[in-house]
Amino acid sequence: MGTLILRRLAWTLPLLFLVSVLTFVLLALTPGDPAAAILGTAATPEKLAALRESMGLNDPWYVQYANWLTAALSGDLGTSLINKTPVIGQLMSRLPVTLSLVAAATLVSAVLGIGFGVFSAVRGGWAGRLADGFSMLGFAIPNYWLGLILVLIFAVQLRWLPATGFTPLTNGVGAWLASITLPVVTLAVGGVTMIAKNTRDAMRDAMGRDFIDNLRAEGWSEQRIVFRHALRNASIPIVTSIGVFFVGVLGGTVLVENVFAMPGLGGLAVSATGSHDIPVLLGVTLFFCLGVVIANLIVDVVYGLLNPKARTS
Amino acid sequence: MSPRSPIHRRGLSAVVAATAAAVVFALSGCAGSADDGSTDAASGEAIIGGTLTIGQKQAVSTLDPATSAPPTYVFPAYEPLIYQQPDGSLIPALATEWGYTDDTNTTFEVTIREGVTFADGGTLDADAVKASLERFLSLEGNPNATYAGPVESIEATDDDTVVIHYSSAFPVAPLSLSQDWRFGLIISPDGLANPDSLATETHGAGQYVLDASATVDGSSYTFEKNENYWNPDAVKFDTIQMKVISDTAAQLAALESGEIDYANNAPSQTVTTATAEGFQSAPTIGVLPNLMLVNRDSGPLSDQRVREAISLALDRGSLASAVFGEGAEAQSTIAIAGQLGSTGSATIEQNIEQAKQLLADAGYADGVTISLLSIDGIDPNFTIATAVQSQLAEAGITAELIQATGSFDNFIGPLYSGDADAAVWQWSIIDTYYQFSTNLVPAGGLGNPQGTTDDELTAAFDAASQASEDDLDAAMQAVVARYDELNWTVPIASVPNGQLFAKDIGNLPADPSVPQSMNIFSPDPDTSIERVG
Numbered sequence: 068m069g070t071l072i073l074r075r076l077a078w079t080l081p082l083l084f085l086v087s088v089l090t091f092v093l094l095a096l097t098p099g100d101p102a103a104a105i106l107g108t109a110a111t112p113e114k115l116a117a118l119r120e121s122m123g124l125n126d127p128w129y130v131q132y133a134n135w136l137t138a139a140l141s142g143d144l145g146t147s148l149i150n151k152t153p154v155i156g157q158l159m160s161r162l163p164v165t166l167s168l169v170a171a172a173t174l175v176s177a178v179l180g181i182g183f184g185v186f187s188a189v190r191g192g193w194a195g196r197l198a199d200g201f202s203m204l205g206f207a208i209p210n211y212w213l214g215l216i217l218v219l220i221f222a223v224q225l226r227w228l229p230a231t232g233f234t235p236l237t238n239g240v241g242a243w244l245a246s247i248t249l250p251v252v253t254l255a256v257g258g259v260t261m262i263a264k265n266t267r268d269a270m271r272d273a274m275g276r277d278f279i280d281n282l283r284a285e286g287w288s289e290q291r292i293v294f295r296h297a298l299r300n301a302s303i304p305i306v307t308s309i310g311v312f313f314v315g316v317l318g319g320t321v322l323v324e325n326v327f328a329m330p331g332l333g334g335l336a337v338s339a340t341g342s343h344d345i346p347v348l349l350g351v352t353l354f355f356c357l358g359v360v361i362a363n364l365i366v367d368v369v370y371g372l373l374n375p376k377a378r379t380s
Numbered sequence: 381m382s383p384r385s386p387i388h389r390r391g392l393s394a395v396v397a398a399t400a401a402a403v404v405f406a407l408s409g410c411a412g413s414a415d416d417g418s419t420d421a422a423s424g425e426a427i428i429g430g431t432l433t434i435g436q437k438q439a440v441s442t443l444d445p446a447t448s449a450p451p452t453y454v455f456p457a458y459e460p461l462i463y464q465q466p467d468g469s470l471i472p473a474l475a476t477e478w479g480y481t482d483d484t485n486t487t488f489e490v491t492i493r494e495g496v497t498f499a500d501g502g503t504l505d506a507d508a509v510k511a512s513l514e515r516f517l518s519l520e521g522n523p524n525a526t527y528a529g530p531v532e533s534i535e536a537t538d539d540d541t542v543v544i545h546y547s548s549a550f551p552v553a554p555l556s557l558s559q560d561w562r563f564g565l566i567i568s569p570d571g572l573a574n575p576d577s578l579a580t581e582t583h584g585a586g587q588y589v590l591d592a593s594a595t596v597d598g599s600s601y602t603f604e605k606n607e608n609y610w611n612p613d614a615v616k617f618d619t620i621q622m623k624v625i626s627d628t629a630a631q632l633a634a635l636e637s638g639e640i641d642y643a644n645n646a647p648s649q650t651v652t653t654a655t656a657e658g659f660q661s662a663p664t665i666g667v668l669p670n671l672m673l674v675n676r677d678s679g680p681l682s683d684q685r686v687r688e689a690i691s692l693a694l695d696r697g698s699l700a701s702a703v704f705g706e707g708a709e710a711q712s713t714i715a716i717a718g719q720l721g722s723t724g725s726a727t728i729e730q731n732i733e734q735a736k737q738l739l740a741d742a743g744y745a746d747g748v749t750i751s752l753l754s755i756d757g758i759d760p761n762f763t764i765a766t767a768v769q770s771q772l773a774e775a776g777i778t779a780e781l782i783q784a785t786g787s788f789d790n791f792i793g794p795l796y797s798g799d800a801d802a803a804v805w806q807w808s809i810i811d812t813y814y815q816f817s818t819n820l821v822p823a824g825g826l827g828n829p830q831g832t833t834d835d836e837l838t839a840a841f842d843a844a845s846q847a848s849e850d851d852l853d854a855a856m857q858a859v860v861a862r863y864d865e866l867n868w869t870v871p872i873a874s875v876p877n878g879q880l881f882a883k884d885i886g887n888l889p890a891d892p893s894v895p896q897s898m899n900i901f902s903p904d905p906d907t908s909i910e911r912v913g
Contacts, residue, residue, distance in 0.1 A: 118521055149442075150441045150579060151442070157598070160596070161598070215629050218629075219633065222633060222637045223633055226638070229637070230634050230636075230637045230639055231623065231625055231633070231634045231639060232600065232639070233596075233599070325626060325627045326627050326630055327630065328623060328624060328625040328634070329599070330596050330597075330598050330599030330600070337626070338439055338626070
């Protein structure tokens with residue numbers, strides 16, 4: 068297991084380097100001008116040129132990247148081109164918001180998805196068909212639309228939950244939960260249906276194995292057979308789908324944080340994109356990349372715990 | 381698990397049916413508010429205190445008042461020397477008196493209010509004001525430095541008097557020291573001594589001070605009442621909270637759910653929906669979309685008749701409503717109603733026949749071709765350029781579009797090199813004199829990239845620069861009239877900046893003619909908004 072973890076970690080730095088290069092090149096090729104974003108209608112050729120010079124934007128892209136990389140290797144991700152504040156500070160202040168959403172959405176999706184999946188696999192028939200139907204619906208519903216509908220019903224009409232904003236956990240558990248409920252539901256719907264579908268398929272496969280009949284013949288209760296034996300055997304694809312969902316929901320925070328005006332990394336990515344604030348965009352990209360690496364590492368570790376053969380493969 | 385039973389199936393069906401009924405019931409409430417949609421102004425007795433929550437469409441770049449964009453985030457904490465009211469008039473704020481001491485509009489004296497303490501405890505005096513003004517001018521990369529005018533030097537002649545010397549005539553000094561021009565937003569000595577702190581803290585003498593502990597950068601900014609404010613009777617709320625809500629639908633939802641009292645920069649569609657639901661609208665002036673006819677020294681646009689033909693070819697009314705939405709009005713003069721130098725001239729109606737005649741008189745009876753530059757950052761999806769192109773075609777004017785994307789260089793380059801004959805642009809409406817002095821008249825300004833000159837315009841502008849405060853409006857009317865006659869710029873519409881208010885907010889400005897003032901922080905309590913009940 069230790070070897071597995073070390074091997075995965077050894078790939079992390081090269082991966083982050085590759086991602087940073089690709090991101091920088093793509094941003095350099097993408098239209099946008101932070102100097103114009105700052106000067107606005109006061110822009111003239113002379114002012115634009117002077118500001119770009121002072122911001123180091125006239126250097127070739129590989130020089131700009133080398134400067135950034137040198138600083139990044141010592142933990143300095145630079146400062147925002149727009150507001151001059153340290154990028155790392157902005158990222159760390161917004162990380163708890165995105166983490167709250169992502170962790171809560173993953174937990175809700177996993178619990179409900181596995182629950183529905185097991186239920187539909189065991190009950191079969193109409194329950195299975197219902198699970199398939201909801202899966203299609205979950206995949207088809209756009210996050211943005213769903214978020215707006217939830218706001219319309221629960222915030223505007225019923226006034227049960229806030230329409231916008233994020234309350235930190237330190238301000239009270241109740242207020243924190245209220246502020247993340249609608250965004251988490253928006254993010255989790257697709258995950259619940261996907262995990263439920265995968266769980267149902269994996270459980271049906273597991274429940275159809277010979278060892279299940281043997282266990283029944285030995286007199287074990289159906290509940291024990293389902294949850295201690297079949298589910299454990301079905302867990303590999305379930306863990307995979309949870310890992311895939313986690314990675315997907317990281318990207319989903321970009322949209323959801325804007326709909327709900329939440330100060331997370333996704334919202335930061337959007338505002339930095341609008342102003343072509345390259346250091347901030349690089350920082351957000353690296354954070355997301357790190358999140359994906361950690362998620363995959365956790366999935367691999369869980370694999371190893373569930374299936375000892377996977378530890379050495 | 382027990383086999384499914386008929387009783388179980390019926391029970392489950394009941395649950396499904398009940399759930400569906402609940403959803404239908406909830407959604408039926410979404411059909412619309414019970415409000416009759418009337419937008420009568422809120423009235424009643426003022427309720428002093430509480431929190432005013434503002435939904436801002438755009439996040440702030442920095443809280444430094446010299447460079448903050450948008451500046452609305454710094455208005456709670458930074459009082460200007462002179463405050464511009466919603467009707468355009470100027471009232472004392474941190475300055476009590478002001479005026480030119482010469483006939484050439486180059487020496488301007490300001491008397492500083494005595495007994496004012498900054499929120500951080502510093503004392504307001506002439507030296508503090510001088511230091512703040514000089515910092516604004518010397519700040520490297522300050523995109524707003526031109527708002528100060530041609531300042532040559534600043535003196536503190538005694539404890540309460542500041543004199544500003546200009547290198548050339550500058551008749552709008554009072555306006556330049558008001559809140560929207562930034563120059564007059566005074567920073568305390570402590571703030572100036574710690575310039576790095578200005579990005580995230582406030583060091584002003586305004587009605588409020590930033591509560592950093594309750595502020596989440598990029599999301600929510602909370603301001604508490606400044607206990608040192610010199611006129612506590614003018615402070616209507618205990619707390620001002622500014623929330624960044626960049627999504628249009630989210631901004632409307634926040635207003636509808638009562639989370640915000642004031643939606644700033646609301647787009648036209650949001651204004652339409654919200655006013656139908658009974659929320660109050662009080663727009664401020666926003667932008668002036670126009671065509672800059674820049675290649676005036678050679679080619680077809682060097683002939684004034686061709687430029688006039690372009691103006692006559694436009695159906696401004698349909699452009700205003702179709703392209704810019706509710707509230708936009710056709711505009712054919714560079715100075716909108718209520719602005720300095722506004723001539724009150726009637727909007728030019730489309731006249732294709734007259735446009736064709738003018739072209740024929742200029743030797744283009746068979747039509748003329750011009751290049752029309754547009755950039756997606758100003759003209760999303762090139763909607764304006766495309767609409768203008770089709771209208772010009774009716775008069776025999778072929779506009780070949782140059783569609784610039786991304787970097788502003790792709791717009792500036794063709795504009796200044798002469799590769800573009802005309803360009804789609806949107807001026808932020810701040811002040812007519814400023815516009816002329818910075819962009820429209822000087823060679824190299826954004827509105828005059830080729831440096832075209834006109835003796836009559838230059839003479840009128842010089843006369844306006846020398847005009848007294850009482851004569852300035854009339855003098856600027858002569859400038860505006862000549863500029864409109866030249867058709868160097870063809871205005872299309874004036875597009876308001878949508879401002880929506882909750883139903884219990886009163887004292888809204890009736891006919892605002894200032895661009896960005898939020899009408900919340902006026903030192904005159906009779907004119908700032910308040911909650912009523």
